[in-house]
Amino acid sequence: xxxxxxxxxxxxxxxxxxxxxxxxxxxxxxxxxxxxxxxxxxxxxxxxxxxxxxxxxxxxxxxxxxxxxxxxxxxxxxxxxxxxxxxxxxxxxxxxxxxxxxxxxxxxxxxxxxxxxxxxxxxxxxxxxxxxxxxxxxxxxxxxxxxxxxxxxxxxxxxxxxxxxxxxxxxxxxxxxxxxxxxxxxxxxxxxxxxxxxxxxxxxxxxxxxxxxxxxxxxxxxxxxxxxxxxxxxxxxxxxx
Amino acid sequence: xxxxxxxxxxxxxxxxxxxxxxxxxxxxxxxxxxxxxxxxxxxxxxxxxxxxxxxxxxxxxxxxxxxxxxxxxxxxxxxxxxxxxxxxxxxxxxxxxxxxxxxxxxxxxxxxxxxxxxxxxxxxxxxxxxxxxxxxxxxxxxxxxxxxxxxxxxxxxxxxxxxxxxxxxxxxxxxxxxxxxxxxxxxxxxxxxxxxxxxxxxxxxxxxxxxxxxxxxxxxxxxxxxxxxxxxxxxxxxxxx
DNA sequence: TTTACTTTGTTCGTTATCGTACATAAGCGT
DNA sequence: ACGCTTATGTACGATAACGAACAAAGTAAA
Numbered sequence: 001x002x003x004x005x006x007x008x009x010x011x012x013x014x015x016x017x018x019x020x021x022x023x024x025x026x027x028x029x030x031x032x033x034x035x036x037x038x039x040x041x042x043x044x045x046x047x048x049x050x051x052x053x054x055x056x057x058x059x060x061x062x063x064x065x066x067x068x069x070x071x072x073x074x075x076x077x078x079x080x081x082x083x084x085x086x087x088x089x090x091x092x093x094x095x096x097x098x099x100x101x102x103x104x105x106x107x108x109x110x111x112x113x114x115x116x117x118x119x120x121x122x123x124x125x126x127x128x129x130x131x132x133x134x135x136x137x138x139x140x141x142x143x144x145x146x147x148x149x150x151x152x153x154x155x156x157x158x159x160x161x162x163x164x165x166x167x168x169x170x171x172x173x174x175x176x177x178x179x180x181x182x183x184x185x186x187x188x189x190x191x192x193x194x195x196x197x198x199x200x201x202x203x204x205x206x207x208x209x210x211x212x213x214x215x216x217x218x219x220x221x222x223x224x225x226x227x228x229x230x231x232x233x234x235x236x237x238x239x240x241x
Numbered sequence: 242x243x244x245x246x247x248x249x250x251x252x253x254x255x256x257x258x259x260x261x262x263x264x265x266x267x268x269x270x271x272x273x274x275x276x277x278x279x280x281x282x283x284x285x286x287x288x289x290x291x292x293x294x295x296x297x298x299x300x301x302x303x304x305x306x307x308x309x310x311x312x313x314x315x316x317x318x319x320x321x322x323x324x325x326x327x328x329x330x331x332x333x334x335x336x337x338x339x340x341x342x343x344x345x346x347x348x349x350x351x352x353x354x355x356x357x358x359x360x361x362x363x364x365x366x367x368x369x370x371x372x373x374x375x376x377x378x379x380x381x382x383x384x385x386x387x388x389x390x391x392x393x394x395x396x397x398x399x400x401x402x403x404x405x406x407x408x409x410x411x412x413x414x415x416x417x418x419x420x421x422x423x424x425x426x427x428x429x430x431x432x433x434x435x436x437x438x439x440x441x442x443x444x445x446x447x448x449x450x451x452x453x454x455x456x457x458x459x460x461x462x463x464x465x466x467x468x469x470x471x472x473x474x475x476x477x478x479x480x481x482x
Numbered sequence: 483t484t485t486a487c488t489t490t491g492t493t494c495g496t497t498a499t500c501g502t503a504c505a506t507a508a509g510c511g512t
Numbered sequence: 513a514c515g516c517t518t519a520t521g522t523a524c525g526a527t528a529a530c531g532a533a534c535a536a537a538g539t540a541a542a
Contacts, residue, residue, distance in 0.1 A: 139381040
């Protein structure tokens with residue numbers, strides 16, 4: 001039996017006090033999260049919350065006509081399933097694995113009782129939730145005002161921040177789904193970024209080769225979200241560890 | 242000295258248990274909220290939270306270039322200042338009075354200690370926050386996929402739900418600011434709605450004359466948000482009172 | 483190797499929204 | 513009643529994104 005990866009690759013788990021973490025850790029279940037897996041469906045009751053470690057989860061809203069738009073993404077900085085402790089139990093969105101990888105899950109009831117201790121765990125989860133709110137708000141702004149190219153830059157950077165490598169495994173078709181735009185629009189924008197030597201891509205693999213320039217080309221939205229995450233969750237970016 | 246209006250015109254306050262409300266009510270300060278007043282500025286520390294009664298507050302994000310977009314609105318169903326109890330203290334958005342009226346405010350510290358009792362008040366505030374999250378998420382979707390006319394319908398309906406009358410006092414220029422579109426686009430959409438006898442407007446006053454048809458013309462976003470508010474906060478729609 | 487499939491590239495006409503400019507009209511103060 | 517200000521109407525070309533259709537190139541399976 002091989003050793004499992006450290007759950008503390010997830011920054012929220014890592015930010016817990018030892019006493020809190022030790023109480024929780026025996027209940028954490030390791031899970032593999034393959035691309036495209038639906039972790040919850042709109043309106044469905046959540047049994048587990050998920051702490052991604054090497055995976056990225058996309059929160060999507062799917063409209064009646066099938067069109068979709070990404071609301072926010074959750075990676076190793078966060079937790080999927082805030083509606084459990086917020087009290088609503090469900091949300092009108094869908095959660096899909098956007099980048100295959102691993103994570104840990106925890107029974108919803110356990111998380112709820114942790115939350116209801118009203119201590120540091122609660123405070124941490126609420127601050128994370130506020131950061132997530134910022135991400136959603138900024139997505140709304142970005143959808144209103146920015147070009148497909150700017151949004152692609154933002155999306156690549158947000159994803160990159162949640163991965164260890166500088167390569168993202170994702171077809172342009174899927175990116176288009178996330179951004180809620182046409183696949184051709186993504187192709188066009190990606191072509192330009194490649195021509196400018198910021199990225200290299202081929203058949204579902206995108207490698208970012210010039211991150212600073214990519215940041216310049218992105219809209220302010222990326223930065224707003226990043227700064228707000230760092231402000232709200234400094235423990236996730238500390239020197240320690 | 243004339244009597245002040247009942248704070249319980251605000252549905253959140255109204256949903257509190259008597260014991261909780263009685264503890265809070267002596268600290269509630271009546272405030273008039275004139276159109277355009279900025280209740281807080283991006284990044285600024287919040288001193289008070291606001292419970293609108295007859296006013297509507299708009300949560301706006303203002304971009305570097307001055308363009309803006311509404312993230313969500315808060316009326317008599319809610320509270321302004323969730324970042325206080327979420328732990329972040331500030332947010333990157335601005336809160337502006339969109340519809341003049343009245344409300345009550347409460348010192349931030351008081352609200353925080355109420356929240357930290359970890360009882361029914363906390364649960365209510367968190368459920369409200371989740372409803373607000375839904376509104377933001379749906380705004381993101383709407384900005385991506387729906388026409389100016391559909392968004393105008395949604396906006397009118399959301400505003401109407403938070404007012405006593407069927408008339409909204411608001412110029413097309415201001416609506417354009419909220420929606421993050423051109424004033425001309427709003428004029429055009431409003432003209433069509435008036436031609437179809439759904440609304441009547443003139444110089445800053447919009448009267449909705451055929452609400453059912455307006456709902457038909459709106460996108461699904463309005464309904465998603467409304468249903469979710471009712472699901473999360475049934476106490477605000479109960480028979481009692 | 484050949485075939486099938488997936489992914490990306492390209493084109494074309496269509497549409498919605500934009501930016502700008504200016505015209506009309508309604509209300510306000512004097 | 514007058515002029516001033518604010519609100520709304522309209523027109524124009526420019527642009528970004530759309531929907532649809534198909535070509536080309538890369539990868540995987542037979």
